Amino acid sequence: MILPATSVALALALVSAAAPAHQPAGVTIPLHKRNTFTTANGTFDRTAAVKNTAKVANKYLQTQINFHKNTGRFMNNRTDAPPLKKVFRHITPRQSEPLSDIEDDTEWTGTIAIGTPPQTFTINFDTGSSDLWVPASSCSSCATHHLYDTTSSSTSQAQSGTFGIEYGDGSTASGPIYTDAVTVAGIVATNQFFSAVTTESAEFADDPTDGILGLAFPNISSLGQPPFFQSAMAQGQVSSGVFSFKLASEGSELFLGGKNSSLYTGALEFHSVSEAAYWQIGGGSAAANGVVAGSGFEAVIDTGTTIMYGDPDQVGTLYGAIPGAQVFDAENGFYSYPCNSPPTVTFSWGGTAWAITPENLNLGETEEGSGQCVGALAGQDVGLGSNVWLLGDSFMKNVYTVFSAVDQTVGFAALA
Ligand SMILES: *[C@@H]1O[C@H](CO)[C@@H](O)[C@H](O)[C@H]1NC(C)=O
Ligand SMILES: *[C@@H]1O[C@H](CO)[C@@H](O)[C@H](O)[C@H]1NC(C)=O
Ligand SMILES: *[C@@H]1O[C@H](CO)[C@@H](O)[C@H](O)[C@H]1NC(C)=O
Ligand SMILES: CC(=O)N[C@H]1CO[C@H](CO)[C@@H](O)[C@@H]1O
Numbered sequence: 001m002i003l004p005a006t007s008v009a010l011a012l013a014l015v016s017a018a019a020p021a022h023q024p025a026g027v028t029i030p031l032h033k034r035n036t037f038t039t040a041n042g043t044f045d046r047t048a049a050v051k052n053t054a055k056v057a058n059k060y061l062q063t064q065i066n067f068h069k070n071t072g073r074f075m076n077n078r079t080d081a082p083p084l085k086k087v088f089r090h091i092t093p094r095q096s097e098p099l100s101d102i103e104d105d106t107e108w109t110g111t112i113a114i115g116t117p118p119q120t121f122t123i124n125f126d127t128g129s130s131d132l133w134v135p136a137s138s139c140s141s142c143a144t145h146h147l148y149d150t151t152s153s154s155t156s157q158a159q160s161g162t163f164g165i166e167y168g169d170g171s172t173a174s175g176p177i178y179t180d181a182v183t184v185a186g187i188v189a190t191n192q193f194f195s196a197v198t199t200e201s202a203e204f205a206d207d208p209t210d211g212i213l214g215l216a217f218p219n220i221s222s223l224g225q226p227p228f229f230q231s232a233m234a235q236g237q238v239s240s241g242v243f244s245f246k247l248a249s250e251g252s253e254l255f256l257g258g259k260n261s262s263l264y265t266g267a268l269e270f271h272s273v274s275e276a277a278y279w280q281i282g283g284g285s286a287a288a289n290g291v292v293a294g295s296g297f298e299a300v301i302d303t304g305t306t307i308m309y310g311d312p313d314q315v316g317t318l319y320g321a322i323p324g325a326q327v328f329d330a331e332n333g334f335y336s337y338p339c340n341s342p343p344t345v346t347f348s349w350g351g352t353a354w355a356i357t358p359e360n361l362n363l364g365e366t367e368e369g370s371g372q373c374v375g376a377l378a379g380q381d382v383g384l385g386s387n388v389w390l391l392g393d394s395f396m397k398n399v400y401t402v403f404s405a406v407d408q409t410v411g412f413a414a415l416a
Pocket of ligand 3: 282298
């Protein structure tokens with residue numbers, strides 16, 4: 001695709017206006033997200049949630065395979081290879097369940113530019129992976145998206161190898177590898193490795209994002225190359241090796257090069273990353289209404305996931321402590337609780353007990369008028385091992401989260 005001259009000029013103006021002569025103190029990327037697994041009726045969209053869970057499981061499978069390829073070791077004290085079998089969606093139909101195609105409305109998106117002059121893309125900023133990919137102009141199945149045209153970028157260079165990713169909902173993307181200048185809110189990483197995918201399955205057609213920018217550590221990269229933020233750090237482009245997220249229905253932002261102190265109150269509570277792969281911290285515990293149901297677990301903090309997933313037995317114990325809670329979907333580990341008396345679910349790493357607000361816990365009613373709401377904490381091992389919980393944005397929306405790549409820590413603070 002050839003960008004109209006006006007949009008190239010606009011993109012240039014935006015990029016140059018945002019790029020000061022000397023190092024910025026940190027920059028903000030506004031983020032947007034459409035609604036998640038709740039239908040217009042206020043009911044839980046189980047089909048979308050189950051499809052998305054398969055996609056999440058395959059992301060973690062792929063990144064564990066990447067880790068083994070990059071390091072020769074297995075993650076999370078495993079002694080064996082991660083299961084090589086992809087997880088495919090398996091949805092047992094339920095009566096009167098609305099089918100939906102909103103599986104991809106679960107991403108925190110913002111804008112980046114690639115190339116010289118810049119070509120702009122809408123991107124899913126994902127702390128649970130470490131690669132960047134966008135669709136290529138030669139991709140005939142990517143028509144609904146912005147496309148990267150290597151021939152119209154003077155800084156584009158083809159690299160050897162190919163990139164491919166396969167998600168469990170049937171979606172796949174693959175293509176050759178390039179380096180080029182990647183600009184996010186005026187921060188430029190030159191010679192950044194990424195893939196310009198030349199095939200994309202039909203599942204991506206309705207996806208509001210063009211591609212993904214991974215913000216986790218290099219050892220889970222499929223390309224085996226430094227991700228954007230590590231490149232920007234190494235090239236002295238960010239004022240500090242820290243980035244921060246506020247995820248909320250309004251005013252969501254990614255802050256690159258530090259933290260935005262107007263978005264949180266009180267002290268930040270930092271925890272060391274267990275292994276520089278995912279943003280994973282140990283010593284976690286979970287409680288419902290003050291009753292601790294699981295402790296000593298590792299937790300991966302992931303902007304690219306919506307639901308919170310924990311050990312099936314411990315999550316069962318947690319819902320068992322909630323009056324009126326019921327199993328909603330045993331196969332997929334979903335539970336419901338009385339909508340009019342939501343429990344207080346908290347996570348702690350030895351400091352503050354961070355509470356999930358009733359709004360963030362609620363994925364919608366089991367059916368219209370049932371009075372039972374499905375909880376955003378599911379009892380399912382998504383392939384990380386039973387002692388590793390995965391906390392998506394249903395958790396992150398309750399806190400301001402700071403990711404320090406220099407200290408290898410994750411910090412939480414109360415939202416302002
Ligand atoms: C910090 O957040 C506030 C409130 O959203 C915003 O107005 C401000 O521009 C942000 N600061 C920076 C440096 O981006
Ligand atoms: C990647 O893993 C290797 C081998 O375990 C380790 O030496 C290296 O420090 C890791 N790299 C990063 C960036 O974490
Ligand atoms: C791996 O072992 C270390 C040391 O015993 C422990 O701290 C950590 O929690 C373990 N990781 C997992 C995922 O169990
Ligand atoms: C499953 C279900 O109850 N769907 C209903 C959602 O709401 C619309 C209108 O608001 C109805 O047309 C659907 O039948």
